[in-house]
Amino acid sequence: MAEQKHEKYYVPASSPWPIVGAIGLGLIAFGAGHTVIDASKDADGWGINVLLGGIAVILVMLFGWFRDQINESMSGLYSKQLGNSYRQGMAWFIFSEIMFFAAFFGALFYARVIAVEWLGGAGNNAMTNEVLWPGFEAIWPLTETPGGTESGAMGWTGLPLYNTIILIISSFTCHFAHVGLEKGKRKQLTAWLGITIILGCIFLYLQGAEYVHAYEELGLTLDSGIYGNTFYMLTGFHGMHVTLGTIMLIVMFLRVVKGHFTPESHFAFQATSWYWHFVDVVWVCLFIFVYVL
Amino acid sequence: MSTVVGEVDQHDDHHHHAPSGITRWLFTTNHKDIGSLYLWFSFIMFLVGGSMAMVIRAELFQPGLQLVDPHFFNQMTTVHGLIMVFGAVMPAFTGLANWMIPMMIGAPDMALPRMNNWSFWILPFAFSILLASLFMEGGGPAFGWTFYAPLSTTYSSDSTALFVFSVHIMGISSIMGAINVIVTIMNMRAPGMSYMKMPLFVWTWFITAFLLIAVMPVLAGAVTMVLTDKYFGTSFFDAAGGGDPVLFQHIFWFFGHPEVYIMILPSFGIVSAIIPAFSRKKLFGYASMVYATAAIAGLSFLVWAHHMFTTGMPVFAELFFMYCTMLISVPTGVKVFNWVATMWRGSISFETPMLFALAFVILFTIGGFSGLMLAITPVDFQYHDTYFVVAHFHYVLVSGAIFSIMAAAYYWLPKWTGHMYDEKLAKTHFWASLISVNVLFFPMHFAGLAGMPRRIPDYSIAFADINQIVSIGGFAFGLSQLIFLWVVIKCVKGGEKAPTKPWEGAEGLEWTVPSPAPYHTFDTPPEVK
Numbered sequence: 105m106a107e108q109k110h111e112k113y114y115v116p117a118s119s120p121w122p123i124v125g126a127i128g129l130g131l132i133a134f135g136a137g138h139t140v141i142d143a144s145k146d147a148d149g150w151g152i153n154v155l156l157g158g159i160a161v162i163l164v165m166l167f168g169w170f171r172d173q174i175n176e177s178m179s180g181l182y183s184k185q186l187g188n189s190y191r192q193g194m195a196w197f198i199f200s201e202i203m204f205f206a207a208f209f210g211a212l213f214y215a216r217v218i219a220v221e222w223l224g225g226a227g228n229n230a231m232t233n234e235v236l237w238p239g240f241e242a243i244w245p246l247t248e249t250p251g252g253t254e255s256g257a258m259g260w261t262g263l264p265l266y267n268t269i270i271l272i273i274s275s276f277t278c279h280f281a282h283v284g285l286e287k288g289k290r291k292q293l294t295a296w297l298g299i300t301i302i303l304g305c306i307f308l309y310l311q312g313a314e315y316v317h318a319y320e321e322l323g324l325t326l327d328s329g330i331y332g333n334t335f336y337m338l339t340g341f342h343g344m345h346v347t348l349g350t351i352m353l354i355v356m357f358l359r360v361v362k363g364h365f366t367p368e369s370h371f372a373f374q375a376t377s378w379y380w381h382f383v384d385v386v387w388v389c390l391f392i393f394v395y396v397l
Numbered sequence: 398m399s400t401v402v403g404e405v406d407q408h409d410d411h412h413h414h415a416p417s418g419i420t421r422w423l424f425t426t427n428h429k430d431i432g433s434l435y436l437w438f439s440f441i442m443f444l445v446g447g448s449m450a451m452v453i454r455a456e457l458f459q460p461g462l463q464l465v466d467p468h469f470f471n472q473m474t475t476v477h478g479l480i481m482v483f484g485a486v487m488p489a490f491t492g493l494a495n496w497m498i499p500m501m502i503g504a505p506d507m508a509l510p511r512m513n514n515w516s517f518w519i520l521p522f523a524f525s526i527l528l529a530s531l532f533m534e535g536g537g538p539a540f541g542w543t544f545y546a547p548l549s550t551t552y553s554s555d556s557t558a559l560f561v562f563s564v565h566i567m568g569i570s571s572i573m574g575a576i577n578v579i580v581t582i583m584n585m586r587a588p589g590m591s592y593m594k595m596p597l598f599v600w601t602w603f604i605t606a607f608l609l610i611a612v613m614p615v616l617a618g619a620v621t622m623v624l625t626d627k628y629f630g631t632s633f634f635d636a637a638g639g640g641d642p643v644l645f646q647h648i649f650w651f652f653g654h655p656e657v658y659i660m661i662l663p664s665f666g667i668v669s670a671i672i673p674a675f676s677r678k679k680l681f682g683y684a685s686m687v688y689a690t691a692a693i694a695g696l697s698f699l700v701w702a703h704h705m706f707t708t709g710m711p712v713f714a715e716l717f718f719m720y721c722t723m724l725i726s727v728p729t730g731v732k733v734f735n736w737v738a739t740m741w742r743g744s745i746s747f748e749t750p751m752l753f754a755l756a757f758v759i760l761f762t763i764g765g766f767s768g769l770m771l772a773i774t775p776v777d778f779q780y781h782d783t784y785f786v787v788a789h790f791h792y793v794l795v796s797g798a799i800f801s802i803m804a805a806a807y808y809w810l811p812k813w814t815g816h817m818y819d820e821k822l823a824k825t826h827f828w829a830s831l832i833s834v835n836v837l838f839f840p841m842h843f844a845g846l847a848g849m850p851r852r853i854p855d856y857s858i859a860f861a862d863i864n865q866i867v868s869i870g871g872f873a874f875g876l877s878q879l880i881f882l883w884v885v886i887k888c889v890k891g892g893e894k895a896p897t898k899p900w901e902g903a904e905g906l907e908w909t910v911p912s913p914a915p916y917h918t919f920d921t922p923p924e925v926k
Contacts, residue, residue: 115426115505118426119511122511133566137559188584193576199610203613250637327638333625333633
């Protein structure tokens with residue numbers, strides 16, 4: 105029985121896309137580095153061209169790699185075992201993303217609980233406050249830094265609350281679409297998937313509006329101290345992930361329209377759905393720790 | 398349930414001859430080809446990083462400034478560390494994982510072969526960028542491989558941006574490699590190969606892969622914050638903005654401590670394969686080895702601040718990290734005990750892999766003991782940032798990790814190439830390495846205890862003799878590694894034909910296939926009883 109369950113192994117044929125991807129990432133790293141250096145000197149350099157070239161190479165790689173992948177999958181080449189490998193791979197990838205956000209959440213907690221408190225004289229740091237930063241008061245949100253930069257603080261009502269509701273609803277609509285796919289109800293799938301994409305776009309639009317509000321009315325910018333730093337880095341990286349997730353959902357939508365996926369075999373859809381739930385969970389943590397508390 | 402595999406494609410994928418030409422290496426999805434690429438790359442990086450160490454030792458041969466200016470000296474210590482950690486040791490282990498894990502668990506290949514190729518080919522680009530940054534105006538990274546803020550933010554040169562992005566893509570490569578290993582182990586084991594039957598090399602890599610996926614993203618976060626602090630006006634590590642330079646050290650070492658176990662756990666697996674083979678006995682305490690590895694990995698997340706005892710922490714935190722650190726010696730002790738117990742009353746023979754494994758056990762333990770000394774908070778105040786620390790981590794990384802990689806190379810070379818290596822030459826390599834590595838690193842303990850600070854190009858005349866001895870050891874160790882290169886090339890080109898199982902006491906699926914191992918090892922899963 106045990107032997108029966110194991111099919112003959114499937115090993116994908118060699119492919120040019122990985123090396124194209126490596127060249128793309130190399131160009132992006134080299135170009136991004138020089139772009140940043142050029143920008144810091146207000147100089148027009150060639151860095152940005154290399155960076156854009158790298159992004160173009162990566163886009164070509166993504167199209168080519170996924171095209172091959174989808175063709176191979178649609179022609180029934182893949183085994184169930186390979187499907188499991190993909191699923192596990194995606195799960196571990198999401199775990200690595202969680203750890204990336206954990207680094208920034210860690211910075212936020214450290215700043216709130218330790219750094220700012222100590223600068224304000226907590227524990228045995230009275231002289232730090234007295235001598236180095238006289239007059240500094242430990243408050244959170246840190247609307248006035250020890251160096252004297254002032255800014256407003258972002259409340260949690262209004263846009264952030266709407267966005268929370270939107271993203272939580274979108275997690276449900278994404279799930280309904282998934283259920284539709286598994287039950288073979290294509291209409292339910294298309295409709296709920298479309299709604300999920302629209303909700304994702306609304307979220308991104310409102311997030312942009314929130315940034316405009318923060319920059320123009322609150323004076324809260326990326327360089328206004330540790331509060332602004334953690335606010336923009338956390339919400340910014342989250343926003344990038346939502347953008348990516350939305351693009352993935354749109355690709356899934358196009359594939360659904362083309363008639364891809366079956367109730368049994370739909371790894372790409374499942375991975376996208378997992379990713380979407382992941383960005384949702386990250387947002388809920390963000391909402392609690394960055395906005396509310 | 399089962400998907401039918403097309404006949405035509407099967408023929409294409411499962412032929413047993415390697416394709417030829419340059420595209421074989423560029424487009425490959427074969428775990429053995431990718432493993433070889435990793436191993437060769439890591440050896441080249443070992444020589445590059447090693448030659449930087451030679452520059453350091455040449456400058457330190459005499460007190461005073463002779464050869465290089467201090468800023469360049471700092472770049473050498475920094476890039477030497479980065480190259481050895483990310484370019485030599487980690488890719489060497491990934492190469493060994495690629496070669497051996499599919500063979501050991503009865504799989505045809507890694508679970509995600511194309512991603513496997515991608516994760517390798519990122520590395521040459523990442524390290525070209527890092528090395529090229531040395532030639533920029535203002536020089537390359539010069540803040541130590543730990544890139545502490547504010548050295549890496551306020552006081553660093555322009556090349557920092559390139560450093561940051563090259564670390565980013567190295568991290569992407571490591572994470573993809575680790576995902577591949579972990580998925581291969583979870584999903585590709587042959588029927589009957591239950592978790593507790595897996596060879597220890599597979600087990601230790603399983604846990605290592607978990608550590609990699611958990612901490613490489615944290616490193617990505619750390620370099621990102623350095624980038625934004627330096628170029629985009631954030632103040633994560635700047636008190637004026639409400640941040641704290643100590644925060645950098647917390648984030649970095651939360652990555653950094655698991656990272657050092659990433660560089661030693663696979664060694665444990667290698668040594669646990671070699672010692673039983675040449676003692677002609679089963680490994681003593683297999684299950685306890687597995688649990689000890691898991692315990693070390695778990696504890697590695699709770700000890701990071703022992704790198705920061707002198708940085709400034711509440712006493713409670715210092716004590717907490719001190720006790721957690723000392724606790725690690727318990728599972729490590731279990732391992733060393735088991736290796737010794739395996740040899741007890743075994744019928745031991747001393748071929749080169751065994752010699753390296755034995756040297757590993759003894760020298761790694763010395764490194765472990767000096768680690769225990771460093772773990773004690775009050776005395777660490779004296780040892781911190783001295784050559785004692787340098788001696789400690791080079792004992793665990795050079796005579797630990799690197800020696801185990803050498804042992805693994807000799808142990809499996811017959812399986813990889815189909816030829817036996819030149820035993821006499823290999824033994825010369827071993828003895829030359831063993832003697833020179835101790836001449837190189839042992840006196841550093843004394844220099845450190847006497848107060849010689851690390852990362853400084855000049856020193857008090859009192860340390861002149863000791864540094865001269867150390868430098869001679871360093872040059873000798875560097876040259877000895879060329880013997881290794883010679884042995885490997887000779888073995889690849891020819892030599893006595895290797896039988897399926899060249900080592901009498903060796904166990905495992907890799908010794909059931911011919912030498913050299915066929916291009917795709919197992920078409921259908923072998924049976925494991």
